[in-house]
Amino acid sequence: MKSTVEHLSPTRVRINVEVPFDELKPNFDRAYRKLAQQIRIPGFRPGKAPARVIESRIGRAPILDEVVKEAIPTKYMEAVTAGEVRAIGSPEIEVTKIEDGDLVAFTAEVDIRPDITVPAFGELSVTVDDVELTDAEVDEQLDDLRVRFGTLTGADRPAEQGDFVSLDLSATVDGEAVTEATTTGLSYEVGSGGLVDGIDEAIIGLNAEESRTFTTSLVAGAYAGRDADVTVTVQSVKVRELPEPDDEFAAMASQFDTIGDLMADLRERLTRIKRMQQGVQARDKVLDALLEVTEVPLPEAVVTAEVDSRKHDAVHAFDHDDARFAEFLESEGKTMEEFDADVRADAEKSVKTQLILDSIAEAENLNVTDAELTERIIYQAQRFGISPDEYIKRAQESGQLGAIFADVRRGKALASVVRLATVTDASGNAVDLDELFGRPDENTAEAAAEDTAPAEDAVNK
Structure with a gap:
């Protein structure tokens, strides 16, 4: 040949x-x-x-x-x-x-894939936010824990914000009953915003066995987008009582004997989370800096395919009804031309990111171990709420196993860039990124790959 x-x-x-x-x-x-x-x-x-x-x-x-x-x-x-x-x-x-x-x-x-000349990674410099933790944030975490151990007791008064009520709901559109909007015995926390617009205002002030009718726009079902008359009846009102934040509560809710030890642990956990968030910010900023200083000729066919995929996913949520999708864009204050421009820009950035990281991975001779690939598969399976075996099966059927491998490799490439870049916080202190990426000899760059792979979600289709 x-x-x-x-x-x-x-x-x-x-x-x-x-x-x-x-x-x-x-x-x-x-x-x-x-x-x-x-x-x-x-x-x-x-x-x-x-x-x-x-x-x-x-x-x-x-x-x-x-x-x-x-x-x-x-x-x-x-x-x-x-x-x-x-x-x-x-x-x-x-x-x-x-x-x-x-x-x-x-x-x-x-x-x-075009030839790409990447800058010296050590020349990249970014600044991230300081890690700041307030007492109010620690108190909020403690309150969330108290809520988990709270109890509901009946309240002989009108419903207020934060109460738990049992509701009956019914709705009509132009006098016709809306079957899917009819329910009884629904448990609802007033103010949580989990139901239709206007429901909280209608409930507040009602005693048990009292009703109120209000008008709202339905967001789903056969009458989506239509105004409906909704009648809400409060069957019962309950208030959540929280345990006192004392040593007894600490012993009940945690492995600690005193509330002081529990608070110290909550503070440590929140600090660790904020350092992780700081690391993610560093990763994103370093990637943006890398994209800004690197020239990459974009393969038009690849960009077009990415644009088409993103548009398909957007319209898929509206059962591929272009008219409904256009109405949605209008409600968001965006024109179809603006949507197309945004999709194009995002697609170009995604393709450019993949090409740069692939070039870096090749230049650095980065490989993906079986353990790293397994870790990514388990992470994705948990994300989609399926077993790893089912995730692998879907990936094989959709031809995405190679894409998963590439995603992990790109994540390792990005981690290598971030480690060599200069990252400081707003106070001028050098930021230790080991908590996000692990030490260089630990091969734990998994977190770096999460935002570099648009193909990954196709596995779950």
Whole structure:
């Protein structure tokens, strides 16, 4: 086989391939066996007719078509490997010549990862927020813990903000009952905002067994977007009583014997979370700095595919109803042109990020261990609420296992950049990022990959 590579642009090549017929003998053998199973020839059992008999029966053209169809993908990959072509995306293949008994020629145009010159990572410098923890934040965590151990008791008074009520609901649109909006015995925390607009204002001030009707716009169901008259009836009012924040509560709610020890632990946990948040901010800012100073020619076909994927996902939430999606954009104060521009910008940034990190991973000879790949699979499975085995099955079916591998590798590449960059907080102190990425010899760069992989969510479709 002979192949040559023409560079059409920094991001696209044309591969010219010529395959002599003597390399296609295995393909001809498989083609004859396949066709022999599909046709019936008198005097021969299925699959047993000789090649010359099959040719005399159906002609040479169908056999050549089958051979070429099977051979081209393999020969294309051989040409990519031989030419050290860093192909991305699907190729556009055109058969240019079939000379029976001599050769098959075809061309393949495909996008490639461009050559990228990245800056010295140590030259990147970013500033992140200080880690600041207030007493009020610690108190809020303690109150959340007290809520978990609180009890509900009946209140003989009108409902107030924060109360728990049992409700009956019914709704009508133009006098017609809305079945899906009718329920009884619904438990609801006043002010939580978990139901329709206006429900909290309607409930506040009602005693048990009292009702009120209000008008609101429905957001789902057959009457979505229509105004409905909703009647709410309060069946009971309960108030949450919280335990006192003392040593007895600390012993009940934690492994600590005193409230002081519990508060110290809450403070330590919150500080650790804030340091993680600071690390994530550093990661994002370093990535933005890297993108800003690195020139990357973008493969148009890859960007277009990313744009199409993002638009598909956006409209999918509206059952691919373009009119409903346009109404949603209008309600958000955005035009379709603005949406398209935003999607394009996000797609270009995503593709640029992937290309840069892939180049860094290759230059740094970064590999992904089985343990790192397993860690990512478990993380994603938990995120989607499925078992790791089910996640792997879906990834295989959607052809995304390679993308998951690439995501982890890109995460390691980004972690290597962040470690070498200069990261200081607003007070001028150097920031220790080991809590986010682990020490350099621990290979725990998993957290860095979370925002670098738009393909990942396709596994759950």
